[in-house]
Every structure is written in C-alpha cells, then in structure tokens.
Amino acid sequence: GQSLEQPSEVTAVEGAIVQINCTYQTSGFYGLSWYQQHDGGAPTFLSYNALDGLEETGRFSSFLSRSDSYGYLLLQELQMKDSASYFCAASLGGGSYIPTFGRGTSLIVHP
Amino acid sequence: ETGVTQTPRHLVMGMTNKKSLKCEQHLGHNAMYWYKQSAKKPLELMFVYSLEERVENNSVPSRFSPECPNSSHLFLHLHTLQPEDSALYLCASSQDRAGGSDTQYFGPGTRLTVL
Numbered sequence: 001g002q003s004l005e006q007p008s009e010v011t012a013v014e015g016a017i018v019q020i021n022c023t024y025q026t027s028g029f030y031g032l033s034w035y036q037q038h039d040g041g042a043p044t045f046l047s048y049n050a051l052d053g054l055e056e057t058g059r060f061s062s063f064l065s066r067s068d069s070y071g072y073l074l075l076q077e078l079q080m081k082d083s084a085s086y087f088c089a090a091s092l093g094g095g096s097y098i099p100t101f102g103r104g105t106s107l108i109v110h111p
Numbered sequence: 112e113t114g115v116t117q118t119p120r121h122l123v124m125g126m127t128n129k130k131s132l133k134c135e136q137h138l139g140h141n142a143m144y145w146y147k148q149s150a151k152k153p154l155e156l157m158f159v160y161s162l163e164e165r166v167e168n169n170s171v172p173s174r175f176s177p178e179c180p181n182s183s184h185l186f187l188h189l190h191t192l193q194p195e196d197s198a199l200y201l202c203a204s205s206q207d208r209a210g211g212s213d214t215q216y217f218g219p220g221t222r223l224t225v226l
Contacts, residue, residue, distance in 0.1 A: 033214065042201060042217035043154070044113065087154070091213060098144075098167060099215060103153040 002026040004088055004102035011108045012078055020073045020105045022088035030091040032064050032071040033099065038084045046073070046086075075107070083109045114138040117202050117218035124192065125226050132187040132221050134202030143185040144215065145177060146201040154201070160185060161207050192225045199223075 004024045012018040022032065031050035035043040049055055049064035049071060061074040075082055085106050089099040115136045124130050136143060145157040159167035160179040174196075176188040185202055202218040 035215070042113065042219050043215070044217065045214045048214065089215075098156065098159055099213065101154045101156075 002090065002100040004090055004100060006086075006088055006102045006105045008103065009106045009108065011110065013110050014078055014080060016078050017074065017076045018078060018107065020075075020086050020088075020107065022071050022073075022102055024069050024071075024088070024090050024102075026090050026100065029066070029069075032062070033089045033091065034060075034062055034073045035087045035089060035101075036084050037087065037104070043087060048091075078109050080109050080111065083107055113216045113218070115202060115204055115216050115218035117200075117221050119221060120219060121222045121224075123224045123226065124189070126192060126194075128192075129188070129190040131189065132200055132202075132223075134185040134187075134218055136183055136185075136202075136204040136216070136218075138204055138206075138216060140204040140206045140216070141182055142205045142207040142213070143179060143182075144203040144205070145185065145187050146203065147198050148201055148220070149198040158187075189223075192223075194225050197223055197225045 006022045033048045034046040036046050037043040047062040049062050052066055054061055054063045059076045064071040085104040087104045088102045091099050118133045142161045144159050147155045156169050157171045158177040163179050174191050178186040199220045199222055201220045203215040205213040205215050
C-alpha cells in the first residue's frame with residue numbers, strides 16, 4: 001500500500017523559518033508534490049520534486065531525498081497569511097497518475 | 112481562480128433528497144476527480160475519470176453516483192445520504208501525462224450538510 005506521514009501541527013512566529021517533513025512508503029514513486037489549503041478554501045499546488053535536491057520558489061522551497069523516502073517543505077520569512085494546512089502528495093508514476101495525499105500539517109503562525 | 116468551478120458552493124439536504132454536484136474545468140485537462148474532505152481527516156479520493164472513462168472507484172457507497180459526460184464536466188449525484196456524508200466535496204482536474212507530475216487543480220468545493 002501507499003502511505004505518507006507528516007506532522008499534524010506546527011507552530012511558528014512571524015518572520016521565522018519552518019520546515020514541514022513528509023516521509024512516504026509507496027510501491028512505486030515518481031515525485032512529491034506540496035499543496036496549501038486555507039480554512040474553507042481549496043488546496044492549491046505549491047511545488048513538485050521529481051529529482052533529489054532543493055527546488056526554490058520565492059519564500060517556499062521543497063526538498064526531496066529519494067534514497068531516504070523523505071521530503072520537506074521549507075517556508076521562510078513566515079507571514080500570518082501562511083497559516084494554513086499543507087499536504088504532501090506522492091505521484092506513483094508507472095502509468096498511475098493518481099496522487100496519494102498525506103493527512104496534512106496545520107501551520108499556525110503567531111505574531 | 113484555478114480554472115475549476117463547482118456548484119453549488121453550499122448544500123443542505125435531507126436524507127431522502129436527491130441532489131447533484133457539478134464541476135466544470137476550463138483548463139483542457141483530460142482527467143477529473145472527486146474527493147471527500149471531512150473535518151480532521153485526509154483527502155479521500157472517491158472517483159477518477161480519465162478521457163471520460165471511470166478508472167478509479169475507491170469503494171464508495173452506491174448512494175454516490177458519478178457522471179462524466181465529457182472531459183470538461185463532472186457530476187456527483189447524491190441520493191439517500193447519511194449525516195456522516197456531511198463534508199467538503201472537492202473536484203479536481205489534471206493533465207494525465209505518463210510519468211508526469213499530474214498537478215491537481217482543485218475547485219472551491221461544495222460544503223454539504225446532511226440533516
């Protein structure tokens with residue numbers, strides 16, 4: 001089967017840096033995606049890693065280590081508006097394009 | 112705006128009612144999905160359509176019936192629901208590409224309450 005593990009909640013203060021980890025166990029793996037969801041809103045795509053290493057997009061970066069079955073989302077210069085749930089999702093490849101989502105991490109940013 | 116719209120945004124229905132949720136995508140994608148999101152639970156994949164054919168049905172009760180008349184439209188027909196079916200129902204679309212990331216583009220969801 002497939003499963004992804006991520007912390008249920010992370011708290012931080014404005015201006016800080018926070019890292020949200022995701023470990024996965026899948027029978028096949030092609031890449032790891034991250035999504036953000038604000039309360040009452042729809043998940044929106046943030047980033048995707050197919051290769052090992054760091055992908056940077058503004059204040060957000062995402063990292064993947066395929067050998068460790070591990071990835072993380074790094075948020076820098078935190079702002080109050082970053083308070084949201086963050087989901088990692090594994091793309092299985094091998095002809096299957098249906099992503100498997102983690103349970104989500106609730107990020108709470110304090111002033 | 113992600114290019115995926117859903118109607119209605121909110122729905123309250125009794126257990127004996129029949130209603131339908133509608134999803135439309137304007138992105139030219141060839142795959143569409145229904146997800147259920149309950150409070151404090153992960154996204155649950157319900158149905159997947161690729162090129163208008165259903166390719167996934169995750170043991171969803173028969174009181175949920177999907178329909179995909181074309182690649183841009185997806186419906187979820189509801190009948191004799193239970194209170195535990197109250198949740199946010201999200202539609203998503205993606206471009207099915209072998210070996211691709213298949214980024215999911217989500218609609219705003221329908222908040223369903225079953226009385």
